[in-house]
Amino acid sequence: MAIATASNRYAGGPSPSGLADVLDLILDKGLVIDLYVRVSLVGIELLTIDARIVVASVDTYLRFAEAVGRLNIDADGKEGLPELMEDMTSGAAKSKTSGALDAAKEKFDGVFSSDDEDDEDEERERAPARPRRRKRRGDEE
Amino acid sequence: MIGAPPDTAVYIYAVVRTSDDPLETRPTGVGTDPAPVRAVTHGDLSAIVSDVPSTWRAADRADIATHDRVLSQLVGRALVPMRFGVVVAGDDELLARILIAHGHDLSALLDRVEGRVQMSVRAFYREESLLRAVLARRPDLKQRADALERRPVMTTQDERIALGSEVAAEVETQRELDRRAVVEPLAPLAADVRVDPGRSDRHAFNLQLLIDTTARPRVDAAVQRLAATLDHRLMLRYVGPLAPYSFCEASLDLETRSWA
Numbered sequence: 001m002a003i004a005t006a007s008n009r010y011a012g013g014p015s016p017s018g019l020a021d022v023l024d025l026i027l028d029k030g031l032v033i034d035l036y037v038r039v040s041l042v043g044i045e046l047l048t049i050d051a052r053i054v055v056a057s058v059d060t061y062l063r064f065a066e067a068v069g070r071l072n073i074d075a076d077g078k079e080g081l082p083e084l085m086e087d088m089t090s091g092a093a094k095s096k097t098s099g100a101l102d103a104a105k106e107k108f109d110g111v112f113s114s115d116d117e118d119d120e121d122e123e124r125e126r127a128p129a130r131p132r133r134r135k136r137r138g139d140e141e
Numbered sequence: 142m143i144g145a146p147p148d149t150a151v152y153i154y155a156v157v158r159t160s161d162d163p164l165e166t167r168p169t170g171v172g173t174d175p176a177p178v179r180a181v182t183h184g185d186l187s188a189i190v191s192d193v194p195s196t197w198r199a200a201d202r203a204d205i206a207t208h209d210r211v212l213s214q215l216v217g218r219a220l221v222p223m224r225f226g227v228v229v230a231g232d233d234e235l236l237a238r239i240l241i242a243h244g245h246d247l248s249a250l251l252d253r254v255e256g257r258v259q260m261s262v263r264a265f266y267r268e269e270s271l272l273r274a275v276l277a278r279r280p281d282l283k284q285r286a287d288a289l290e291r292r293p294v295m296t297t298q299d300e301r302i303a304l305g306s307e308v309a310a311e312v313e314t315q316r317e318l319d320r321r322a323v324v325e326p327l328a329p330l331a332a333d334v335r336v337d338p339g340r341s342d343r344h345a346f347n348l349q350l351l352i353d354t355t356a357r358p359r360v361d362a363a364v365q366r367l368a369a370t371l372d373h374r375l376m377l378r379y380v381g382p383l384a385p386y387s388f389c390e391a392s393l394d395l396e397t398r399s400w401a
Contacts, residue, residue, distance in 0.1 A: 014260065014361070014379045019206055021261065021380045024337070024347070026205055029386035030224035031156070031250075033239065033393045066301070068308055069286035071272055 150195040150228045151235055154178070154211045155384065156221040156247050159187045164214050171204040172197055178211055181232050183240040186247055189215065190235065193228065212384040217354070219255040221247060222384040243393050250389055257332055257351050258382035262364060264323060264345035270374040271342070274319075275311045282308055312342075319375060320346050323367055330360050335387045345375060349387035357382075 152171055159182050169175035170191025180187040189211065208225050229235045240247070276283045285304055289297050320336065323346075328334045331350040339345050352360050361379075368377040 014364075014381045019202075019209060021263070021378070022209055022383060022386075023205065024340075025259075025261075025349075025383065025386035026209055026225045028224070029390050030222040030384075031227075031389045031391055031393065032224045033153075033227050033229070066286075066305075068272065068276065068282060068304070069290040071269065071276065071283070 148195050149176075149192040149231070150197070151181070151190045151231055152193045153223045153227045153229065153235070153239075154189045154191075154208060155215055155223055156186055156188050156240070156251070157215060158219050158251055159185050160218075164189070164211075166214065168207075168211055168214065170211070171207045175207070181235050181240070183236050183244070186240045186244055186251075188235055188240060190232075195230070197228075216258060216382050216384055219251040220384050221250045221254065221389045222386050224386075239393065246391075246393065250391070254351070254385045254388060256355075257353055257385065258357075259385040259387060260350045260352055260357075260360060260364075260379070260381035261383060262323065262327070262348040262350065263378040263380070264319070264339075264348070265376045265378065266343050266345055267374060267376055271312060271315060272308075274374060275308065275315050278315070279311055282311065316345060319371075322371065323375070323377070324348055326367060327360065327363055330356055330363060333388055337387075351385055351388045354382075 154170075157180075159180075164178060168178045170178050170193070172191075172193045174194075176192040178189060178191045181190055182188075205225055212220070212222050229239070282304065285300075289301055289304065294301070316339070324334065324336055327348065327350060331352045333351040335349040337347040337349065339347075350360065364377065364379050368379070371377065
């Protein structure tokens with residue numbers, strides 16, 4: 001799980017967007033029309049409910065306390081708390097709604113095919129891509 | 142204008158100002174047997190639509206991608222994007238109950254986004270950086286944690302929970318500080334902004350900017366500076382131009398002429 005060494009060589013322009021970049025916008029934003037059919041996307045309603053469950057667990061607090069103990073703040077970043085970060089992003093018990101949201105996101109990703117399985121990892125692990133304009137039709141796939 | 146046969150419904154992608162050729166290409170629409178994307182026009186307003194079977198309900202990833210592709214072709218012109226999945230019974234319904242009944246509202250929305258695009262800044266924490274920032278502000282928490290490490294777990298359970306709870310609160314504070322560090326320099330450059338909370342501990346937040354297309358160079362440069370400044374802690378993913386999804390988050394009530 002190495003962070004890309006290319007790092008933030010931010011050359012000025014926006015990255016091309018994959019579907020993962022705009023999925024939230026497409027599904028949650030934009031103009032809605034009441035009283036008309038919204039296509040029932042399998043699982044979406046359920047996931048929306050899941051995403052609002054608040055989990056504030058003692059386990060999370062204990063992990064935070066432990067992780068802070070392990071973290072060597074004088075070192076330059078090699079030692080750390082990968083377990084905590086993995087736990088926090090893997091849908092285990094979490095503080096605040098973000099945990100449940102994340103769990104829901106994972107399930108949500110499962111609803112769709114895995115053909116952009118790299119999207120989440122990519123956005124988490126990689127530095128911004130070279131500046132390119134948003135993909136146009138025909139560029140994708 | 143082509144009327145949809147009775148067994149078809151009309152899927153709506155967006156509303157734009159009427160023009161001769163709103164789409165660069167002739168894309169096909171959503172559904173398993175995609176129909177051509179076309180415009181349904183009333184005066185100055187055109188809905189960009191495609192026909193789907195009236196029984197069509199099961200949308201999948203390909204349909205979401207299609208929705209995105211159709212809208213991305215329209216980016217750059219005044220554009221009101223629909224949320225994914227809006228279907229109406231037919232062209233007549235679309236005309237009477239949306240383009241005509243809500244023409245005023247739609248025109249107002251189009252005015253608002255005219256000459257503007259949405260740019261998206263998604264911020265992600267780098268490994269450990271959030272806690273490092275917290276402990277830089279609160280070294281006492283680190284000292285307490287170190288002291289606790291030297292004592293047996295069984296007898297210090299309550300102290301550990303209390304400490305962890307305090308750390309969790311400080312993490313929230315740090316997230317707010319980091320959010321402001323990005324939002325405050327960029328907001329003055331935008332016509333409007335939306336901040337969406339992060340969806341995981343690693344995901345800090347999303348900032349949506351509605352900007353004048355003429356402001357793009359300034360916004361790009363400002364994002365670039367922030368990305369460099371915050372590089373040790375935050376990875377900024379900058380995407381766009383997008384349809385102004387976050388700034389057309391309204392609901393049309395078809396029973397009245399006003400916003401729901």
